[in-house]
Amino acid sequence: MEFQFAGLADFIAMNGHGPFVWVAYGVTLLTMAGLVTQPLLERRRLRAEFRREQRIRERRAARRQPERPAAEAALAE
Amino acid sequence: MAWQWFHRLGSPRWFYEKTSAWLPWLAAASALLLAVGMAWGLGFAPQDAKQGNSYRIIFIHVPAAFLALAGYYLMAISGAIGLIWKMKLSFVVMRAAAPIGAALTFVSLFTGAVWGKPTWGTYWVWDARITSMLILFFLYVGVIALSGAFAREQLADKACALLALVGTVNIPIIYKSVDWWFTLHQPATIKLTESSSIDPSMFYPLLTMIIGFYCFYAWVLILHTRTLVLKRESRTQWVQQLLGEGR
Amino acid sequence: MSTPDTRHLPPVSATPADLSPRERRGPGFGALLQTELRLALRRRSDIANPLLFFVTVLALLPLGVGPEPGLLARLAPGMIWVMALLATLLSQESLFRSDFEDGSLEQLTLSPQPLYFGVLAKVAVHWLVTGLPLALLSPLLGLMLNLPAAGYACLLLSLLLGTASLSLIGAVGAGLTVALRRPGLLLALIVMPLYVPVLIFGTGAVQAAVDGYAYSVQLAILAALLAAAAALAPLAAAGAIRISTDS
Numbered sequence: 001m002e003f004q005f006a007g008l009a010d011f012i013a014m015n016g017h018g019p020f021v022w023v024a025y026g027v028t029l030l031t032m033a034g035l036v037t038q039p040l041l042e043r044r045r046l047r048a049e050f051r052r053e054q055r056i057r058e059r060r061a062a063r064r065q066p067e068r069p070a071a072e073a074a075l076a077e
Numbered sequence: 078m079a080w081q082w083f084h085r086l087g088s089p090r091w092f093y094e095k096t097s098a099w100l101p102w103l104a105a106a107s108a109l110l111l112a113v114g115m116a117w118g119l120g121f122a123p124q125d126a127k128q129g130n131s132y133r134i135i136f137i138h139v140p141a142a143f144l145a146l147a148g149y150y151l152m153a154i155s156g157a158i159g160l161i162w163k164m165k166l167s168f169v170v171m172r173a174a175a176p177i178g179a180a181l182t183f184v185s186l187f188t189g190a191v192w193g194k195p196t197w198g199t200y201w202v203w204d205a206r207i208t209s210m211l212i213l214f215f216l217y218v219g220v221i222a223l224s225g226a227f228a229r230e231q232l233a234d235k236a237c238a239l240l241a242l243v244g245t246v247n248i249p250i251i252y253k254s255v256d257w258w259f260t261l262h263q264p265a266t267i268k269l270t271e272s273s274s275i276d277p278s279m280f281y282p283l284l285t286m287i288i289g290f291y292c293f294y295a296w297v298l299i300l301h302t303r304t305l306v307l308k309r310e311s312r313t314q315w316v317q318q319l320l321g322e323g324r
Numbered sequence: 325m326s327t328p329d330t331r332h333l334p335p336v337s338a339t340p341a342d343l344s345p346r347e348r349r350g351p352g353f354g355a356l357l358q359t360e361l362r363l364a365l366r367r368r369s370d371i372a373n374p375l376l377f378f379v380t381v382l383a384l385l386p387l388g389v390g391p392e393p394g395l396l397a398r399l400a401p402g403m404i405w406v407m408a409l410l411a412t413l414l415s416q417e418s419l420f421r422s423d424f425e426d427g428s429l430e431q432l433t434l435s436p437q438p439l440y441f442g443v444l445a446k447v448a449v450h451w452l453v454t455g456l457p458l459a460l461l462s463p464l465l466g467l468m469l470n471l472p473a474a475g476y477a478c479l480l481l482s483l484l485l486g487t488a489s490l491s492l493i494g495a496v497g498a499g500l501t502v503a504l505r506r507p508g509l510l511l512a513l514i515v516m517p518l519y520v521p522v523l524i525f526g527t528g529a530v531q532a533a534v535d536g537y538a539y540s541v542q543l544a545i546l547a548a549l550l551a552a553a554a555a556l557a558p559l560a561a562a563g564a565i566r567i568s569t570d571s
Contacts, residue, residue, distance in 0.1 A: 001121050001278075011120060014130035020195050024134045024188040025115070028141065031184050035177060035297045039304035046307055050320040212517050219514035226504050235567040236500045240514055243496055243560050247518050250549070254521035261528060 087164040089306040090315050096299050103296035110289030117282035125279075131195040134188050136283055140290035142185035142206075145213060146248075148178035148294065152220070153245040156238025166302075168234035169309065171241065172224060173301035177294065179217035186210055205259035209252050216244045230309065352437065356445035364453045370418065371453045374411040378458055381407050382465050393470045400469035401530035404479065405486070408458050409519055412487055415454045416494035417511055419446060420502045420565065429502070430569045439562035447495045447558065455487030471534070478533035478543070485546040486526040492550075492557035493518050499564030522549055 005011040014021050118136035125132035152174040159167035189207055190200045201207070220237050227233035275283070310316045351359070364371070385403055386396060423429040423446075432442045462483050463476050471479065497515035501507030529542035 003120050004123060005120065014133070015124075017129055017131040017133075017195050020131050020191050021119070021133050024191040025119070025137060027187055027191075028137045028184050031180050032293065032297075035180055036300065038176075039297075039300040042304045043307060046304075046311065047320050050311070050317070054321065212520055215513075215517040219517060222510055222513050223500065226501070226507075226510055232503070232567065232570075236564070239496075239560060239563055239567060240500060243518065246556065247521070250521045251517070254524045258524045258528065261531075 087162070087166050089166050089169065089310055090313075092166050093303055093306050096303060100296065100299060103292055103299065107289055107292035107296050110285055110292055114282055114285035114289050117285060122279050122282050123276075128196055131192060134192040135279075136286045138185055138188040138192060139283060140287045141181045141188065142210065143287060144290050144294050145178055145182040145185050145210070148174055148181060149213060149216065149241070149248065150245060151298075152178060153238075153241040156234075156241045159234060160238050160242075166306070168238065169305045170298070170302050171238060172234065173298055173305055175217060175220045175224065175237070177297055177301060179214065179221060181294075182210060182214040182217055186214060203259070205256045208259070209255045212251055212255070213248070216248075220244070351435070353441045353445055356442055357448060360445050360449040361452065364449050370415070371457070374415040374454045375457055375461060377414060378407050378411040378461065379465065381410070382469065385469070397470045397472055397534075400466060400471040401475060401479065401534060402527045403469065404462055404465055404471075405483070405523060405527045405530070408462065408483055408487060409490060409523055411458055412454055412490045413494060413512055413515060413519075415450070416491070416498050416515070417501075417508055419450055419495060419498040424502045424569070429565060433566055433569055439565065440558045443495060443499075443558040443561045443565065444554070447491050447561075450495075451488050451491040455491055456484070458487055459483035474536060475530050475534040478539050479530050481543055482526045482529040482539075482546060485543065485550050486522050489522045489546070489550045489553045490519060492553040492561075493522070495561040496557055496564055499561040499568060501568075502565070503568040522546065525549065 005014075012018050012022070114136060118133055122133070122136075124130055152171050155167045155174065156171040158164055159171060186207070189210070193202060194200050220240055223240055224233045224237045227236065307316055307320070311320075382403065385399065389395060389399065420429055423432070433439055435442065459480055462479050466476055466479055494511075494515050496518075497511045498507075500514065501511045504510065525542050525545045529539040529546065532539040532542060
């Protein structure tokens with residue numbers, strides 16, 4: 001088994017069939033890359049959404065926190 | 078024993094945790110096999126006597142076409158398992174398989190068209206295989222469109238599973254009828270479907286690519302399924318914990 | 325249309341004990357067929373619209389491609405068949421719609437009779453009011469499109485057999501999309517790929533007849549497709565209806 005082309009330029013030209021071969025491989029690789037990145041991006045979006053909800057929850061909890069001692073103090077009086 | 082395993086497989090959480098370990102291996106195997114296969118096919122396999130270098134597209138065209146068809150059956154079977162045993166995970170696999178299958182069908186159609194230009198002098202021929210592939214693409218599109226139409230995921234799951242099953246029953250009939258239609262209209266000058274035996278020097282890189290595509294398919298299917306699992310189970314504790322950890 | 329539709333149910337006051345065994349079984353196939361037919365015949369415009377669509381679009385064809393008789397004769401079998409297919413498809417959207425909206429579809433699923441026969445009755449009536457008139461009208465359109473004399477008998481026969489299959493296959497799509505608000509295009513998208521074999525053998529038969537060959541094989545295959553569709557499609561449509569009404 002040996003390399004079938006004389007050099008890099010020859011390899012890219014592929015005896016005139018280069019554009020067809022490279023476009024076919026390029027589109028295939030792009031599609032495959034899309035298939036891999038799509039779920040990863042989606043997962044990142046889910047995580048960002050979760051974080052945002054969590055921050056809101058924490059802020060709400062923090063706002064409620066200082067009120068409780070005051071209320072308890074009022075009850076104690 | 079087998080049933081216990083079967084039921085555990087139906088649990089999205091079990092699936093998620095189990096597949097975490099498989100992912101790197103599948104990713105590495107598919108990357109390696111695809112890289113080796115592509116280099117082999119593009120640079121080292123000998124030129125075809127009749128078609129010159131344009132035949133090198135076969136190394137992606139054929140595996141993509143294989144998986145496009147196998148993917149439809151996988152989608153239909155997981156839909157059927159979901160309908161029969163009410164298995165949640167099975168529906169998720171089915172939903173994940175639809176866009177992947179459509180993408181691979183598109184790849185096989187696109188590479189086929191690009192291959193057609195230097196070989197037959199035209200991008201599109203109404204050849205039996207191409208036409209069947211196009212109809213397969215429409216079948217996938219139908220399932221995806223139907224899945225997007227329902228507000229309730231459970232309803233969408235069942236409807237898509239049924240449609241995929243009906244499509245599966247139809248695929249052999251469609252293939253046979255398109256075949257018959259093509260022999261009726263076959264132009265005398267173009268002969269596309271000759272079954273010549275393929276030389277080993279071209280067959281081994283093709284085999285490498287086919288196995289590589291299968292690994293890639295498994296990897297991507299698991300990735301999509303995991304993301305869908307996270308999305309659907311986002312209110313459960315284990316997913317909340319997982320998302321909170323940032324892993 | 326404004327009176328409540330209780331045709332699938334026994335009178336409300338009756339308890340199961342009061343009913344004769346015959347009444348307890350619910351309406352049989354013949355009774356269903358009769359009521360459906362009576363209801364369908366009351367909606368005149370629903371019958372007329374697909375036929376008008378069929379004729380109008382075929383009248384547009386010469387305006388699009390030119391009035392040259394030879395060209396029209398070549399296009400006639402395929403165009404008449406494609407238009408019959410579209411007319412069937414368009415009328416299919418309303419197949420279960422009004423029954424779904426007034427709840428009688430759900431009652432039908434609860435009937436002691438198998439849902440298979442209920443669906444089969446509805447589809448049979450749909451064919452009687454769309455497919456049958458379309459087929460009967462087709463020779464007239466063949467005349468307008470300059471179809472060679474040898475093709476008429478075959479056109480009529482192939483459409484009689486084929487539109488019945490189309491009605492049956494379309495019922496699956498109609499059942500899947502009945503719960504959606506605007507199913508029109510989606511229904512076309514999911515059903516059209518399944519129509520392919522019928523279209524191929526239908527036009528193939530007419531083309532063979534026009535070219536002076538025997539066409540009994542194609543008609544036999546159309547009949548076989550019809551038999552398979554009659555056995556399987558109502559089952560799938562019944563499943564689809566159960567999915568759609570399950571809320």
